Every structure is written in C-alpha cells, then in structure tokens.
Amino acid sequence: MPVITVNTNKVVQDMDNLGSPLDYFRLMKPRVMSLVVFTAFVGFYTATPVQGYNIHPFLACVGIFAIALGAGASGVLNQWYDRDIDKVMVRTKDRPIPLGKVLPSEAFSFGIISSILSIMILGLAVNWLAAGLLAFTIFFYAVVYTIWLKRNTVQNIVIGGAAGAFPPVIGQICATGNIALESVILFMIIFLWTPPHFWALAIIRKDDYAAAQIPMLPIVSGDKVTRKNILIYTFLLVPFSYMPWVLNYAGTFYLIIISLFGLEFLRKAILLYRQKEGSEKSLFLYSILYLSFIFAGICIDKFILNNY
Amino acid sequence: MKPSKNDDYIKTFYANRKSKNIAVLLIIISLVTLFFFITILRMDITG
Numbered sequence: 624m625p626v627i628t629v630n631t632n633k634v635v636q637d638m639d640n641l642g643s644p645l646d647y648f649r650l651m652k653p654r655v656m657s658l659v660v661f662t663a664f665v666g667f668y669t670a671t672p673v674q675g676y677n678i679h680p681f682l683a684c685v686g687i688f689a690i691a692l693g694a695g696a697s698g699v700l701n702q703w704y705d706r707d708i709d710k711v712m713v714r715t716k717d718r719p720i721p722l723g724k725v726l727p728s729e730a731f732s733f734g735i736i737s738s739i740l741s742i743m744i745l746g747l748a749v750n751w752l753a754a755g756l757l758a759f760t761i762f763f764y765a766v767v768y769t770i771w772l773k774r775n776t777v778q779n780i781v782i783g784g785a786a787g788a789f790p791p792v793i794g795q796i797c798a799t800g801n802i803a804l805e806s807v808i809l810f811m812i813i814f815l816w817t818p819p820h821f822w823a824l825a826i827i828r829k830d831d832y833a834a835a836q837i838p839m840l841p842i843v844s845g846d847k848v849t850r851k852n853i854l855i856y857t858f859l860l861v862p863f864s865y866m867p868w869v870l871n872y873a874g875t876f877y878l879i880i881i882s883l884f885g886l887e888f889l890r891k892a893i894l895l896y897r898q899k900e901g902s903e904k905s906l907f908l909y910s911i912l913y914l915s916f917i918f919a920g921i922c923i924d925k926f927i928l929n930n931y
Numbered sequence: 932m933k934p935s936k937n938d939d940y941i942k943t944f945y946a947n948r949k950s951k952n953i954a955v956l957l958i959i960i961s962l963v964t965l966f967f968f969i970t971i972l973r974m975d976i977t978g
Contacts, residue, residue, distance in 0.1 A: 643947045644954040679972050685965065740962070748969045
C-alpha cells in the first residue's frame with residue numbers, strides 16, 4: 624500500500640509569518656510616502672507648461688500614485704536590508720520585520736515587485752524619462768544610501784538626502800516631459816534641508832545610532848561639530864529658499880512665507896548651536912513644518928498667480 | 932473544551948492569510964483596470 628507523507632517544513636515556515644496587509648503597508652513607510660506625494664505634486668503643479676505637451680488629469684494622478692509606490696518600494700528594500708540594525712534601535716524595533724510579522728524574503732520580493740510595478744506604471748502612463756528618474760531614485764535610496772553609504776560614511780545623510788529630493792523633479796517631468804530649472808531648485812531646497820533635519824534627530828537618538836553602530840555625525844565627531852554643521856546648513860538653506868522668488872517662479876506670498884519661516888528656522892539653529900535645552904527636538908519638529916509650509920507656499924503662490 | 936493558545940495562533944494565521952489573498956486579488960484587479968485606462972487614455976483615437 625502506498626504511504627502518503629506530508630512535508631510539514633513549508634507549513635511551519637509559513638506559520639511564522641503572521642503579517643496582515645496592514646503590516647505590508649507599514650513596511651512602505653507611509654509617512655515618508657506622504658511627504659514624497661506632496662513634494663512630487665508641488666513639482667508637478669508648479670511646472671511651467673510646455674507647448675505641445677499636455678497630460679490627462681487621470682494619468683497625472685496615476686503618475687503621482689506611481690511615484691508614491693516607488694517611494695514605498697524603496698522604503699521596503701531599506702527595511703529589508705536594515706533588519707539587523709532595526710532590531711537594535713528603539714526607534715525602529717517595532718517595524719514589521721523585527722517584530723517577525725513579515726519574513727525578510729517576503730519583504731525583499733515585495734520591494735522588488737513594487738519597484739518594477741511603479742516604474743512600469745509611470746513609464747506607460749506618463750513618460751519614460753520620469754520612469755527612468757524614478758528607477759534611479761529607488762536605486763539611489765536602496766543601494767547607494769542604504770547598502771553603501773549609511774553604514775560607511777559620516778556624510779551618509781548628506782549624499783543620501785538626494786534620494787528624498789528627486790520627487791519634485793519627477794513630478795515636474797511628469798508635467799512637462801523634460802527637466803527644468805524650477806524643479807532643480809526644489810531639489811536643492813530638500814537636499815539642503817535634509818542634514819539639519821536628520822542631524823537634529825541623530826543628536827536626540829544618539830545612543831540608538833551608537834548601539835546600531837551607524838556612523839552618524841554626533842557619534843563620530845561629537846555634538847559640538849554636529850550643532851555647528853546644522854547651523855552651516857541652515858544658513859545655506861534659508862537664503863537658498865528665496866531662489867524661487869529671485870528667479871520669478873514664485874511671488875510675494877511665497878516671499879512672506881519664506882521670510883517668516885526662514886527667520887524662525889535660523890533662530891532655532893542658533894539656539895541649538897548655543898546648546899539650549901530641548902533645542903534639538905524643537906528644530907527637528909520645526910524642520911518638518913518648514914518644508915511643508917514653504918512647499919505649500921509655492922503651490923498657493925502659483926495658484927494666486929494663475930487665477931488672479 | 933477551552934481553546935489553547937496554539938488554536939488562537941492558527942486562527943490568526945488563517946485570518947491574516949485570507950486577508951492577504953483578498954488584498955492580492957484586489958491589487959491584481961486594480962492593476963488590470965489601471966492598465967486598461969492607461970491604454971485607452973494614451974491611445975490616439977483622433978487619428
């Protein structure tokens with residue numbers, strides 16, 4: 624009589640995976656995705672129209688969705704590679720992979736499939752230049768930043784910050800079919816904004832980063848050097864934020880917004896340099912507000928210029 | 932008989948697997964619909 628045997632290995636392996644669809648969504652770093660959608664939209668909305676190139680509103684929405692998916696995919700690949708250090712850090716220990724809700728192999732497959740899908744969708748729905756830049760951005764974040772820079776150089780977030788700065792450029796390419804100076808300015812604003820934002824966080828979470836052996840500036844060079852560098856980058860960022868107004872891409876409304884928020888950012892950076900208690904957290908939170916408001920400011924300004 | 936902790940674990944596993952399967956199905960349907968609309972909108976029907 625034939626004997627039927629059941630291989631239980633696969634079942635046992637599958638049983639380790641208790642993740643729900645929500646865990647996969649959390650793997651995509653929804654907060655980062657929302658920032659990417661916002662900045663990509665600003666790049667799209669503020670782009671100067673090019674004669675002979677127009678895009679159907681539905682396809683524009685699909686384009687923004689594809690950019691969000693690409694950002695999520697790179698977040699998944701980041702968490703897949705960083706699963707060893709995420710387990711050690713207090714800030715990241717509750718992510719789906721360290722909690723054992725999603726298997727690393729599943730996260731990797733999910734990240735790769737989502738990356739390919741996002742590039743395909745953007746290329747087919749909008750244009751292949753935007754899709755190409757999205758592919759480069761995913762590669763830059765997942766490979767250049769996560770695998771190469773993050774654990775090897777103190778300049779990790781300075782160079783890696785470029786990955787977060789590409790979305791407005793992609794958004795602008797979606798709208799016009801080519802790269803224009805205005806989106807490069809938006810790129811530079813995010814690029815210069817990234818170091819003060821992350822170094823303030825690194826001072827707050829210094830022990831966390833030290834435990835994970837990530838060479839963040841406060842660990843390698845100390846708090847004093849970090850505070851000085853935050854001040855330098857803030858002094859570069861705030862004047863540069865006037866560029867959209869200087870080059871006539873934005874009007875008076877933007878000028879008022881940037882003047883108010885820029886001065887406050889400088890004040891907070893000076894307080895942080897002088898080591899005022901609680902200034903790190905204050906600057907970190909304010910930096911998020913700053914970026915949100917100046918990008919919203921550019922949008923509102925464009926709306927005013929277009930309609931009044 | 933009182934359900935054991937293992938029974939709860941199996942129950943959660945099957946519930947999550949079912950919701951994941953439904954999510955994958957919805958994603959596939961959405962993608963088919965999406966690619967259909969992309970094709971229609973990018974087609975030059977004016978000749």
